[in-house]
Amino acid sequence: MSSFFEAQGLNYSVRSQSRSFFQPRPARPILQNINLHLAERETLGIIGSSGSGKSTLARILSGLLQPDNGHVSLRGEDFTNATSDVRQKLRPEIQMIFQDPQGALDPRQTVREIVGEPLLPLSLTQEEREQRIVNVLRDVALPSNSLNRYPRAFSGGQRQRIAIARALITKPSVIIADEAVSALDVSTQAIILNLLLDLQERYGLSYIFVSHDLAVIRHISHRTAVLDAGHIVETGPTADIFSNPQHDTTRSLLAANF
Structure with a gap:
């Protein structure tokens, strides 16, 4: 099993990566033979049916989940097997x-504490941290x-x-959004998606956007990858994927959504 993920210019990759469930039955591969690339300031949408491996892929790419083999690298450094010092830097x-x-935010913390927490390992003064939070x-x-x-x-959108x-x-250079607007109503979804597009332009961000909602993917993504049973079965410019799907899985997803 092998896979490859690269962000051009970012030097962000996953190589020889797979992930399996081991219980209660023998190992069943979740992800295998994945090949993707991501350019700077680009949004890559990842779609697939429930259980196709979308969220597992997102968590491996973010470093929150270890692959069974292989590694995630960023700017030429191995993130998966890195020392604590290297991980702290990356x-x-x-x-x-x-x-x-609601589930991702600690209800016992204030907004200042929630937003500022990722800054704690960084060498910033209290004044610098506060200014970053305000900004x-x-x-x-x-x-x-x-x-x-x-x-x-706050409301759900807030x-x-x-x-x-x-x-x-x-x-950051890369933000991975795993169903980031699916818990919101349609009007709030549109506001948040437009905010993300604006932030991408201002910050020069690259996004990996995972969603079961194809309308969301069509709105925000430059390119789209279709995941089925742990394999990428089709990838290309979003307009092409939606107007001229080449794989049965893609056609089925489109038929079910539009």
Whole structure:
């Protein structure tokens, strides 16, 4: 089993990577033979049916989940098997936004603590940390008086803005969004997606956007990869994937969604 993921210009890759479930039955591969590439300032959408391996792939790419073999590398350094010092250096470069903002935010922490937590390992003064927090809240259109409030005081869309601010605070190169708008109503989804597009332009971000919602992928992604039973079965410019699908899995997904 082998796979390859590369972000051109970012030197961000996964090689010889697979992931399996081991219980309660013998090993069953989740991911195998994956080949993808990502350019700077590009959004790669990943679609597939439930159980196809989308979230597992996202977590491996983010460094939150170890592959059974192979490695994730960033800027030429092995992230998967790195020492704690190297991981601490590379960690700010890759951030993740999760599906459920309420579950992803600690209800016991204020917005200041939630958004500023990723900065704690960095060599910043208290004043520098505070300024970064204020700036990033402004960038996601949350008022500065949000700082001392708790997640329960915000709507679902506002909580996702907090999660986005937390992802942005370390000035990453890549943000991986795993079903990042699926818990929101349609109008709020559109607002958050447009915010992400604006942030991509301003920050020069690359996104990996995982979603079961093909309308979301069509709106935000430059290119799309189709995952089926742990394999990438089709990839290409999003417009081509949607207008002229080549694989039966892609055609089935489109037929079920449109």
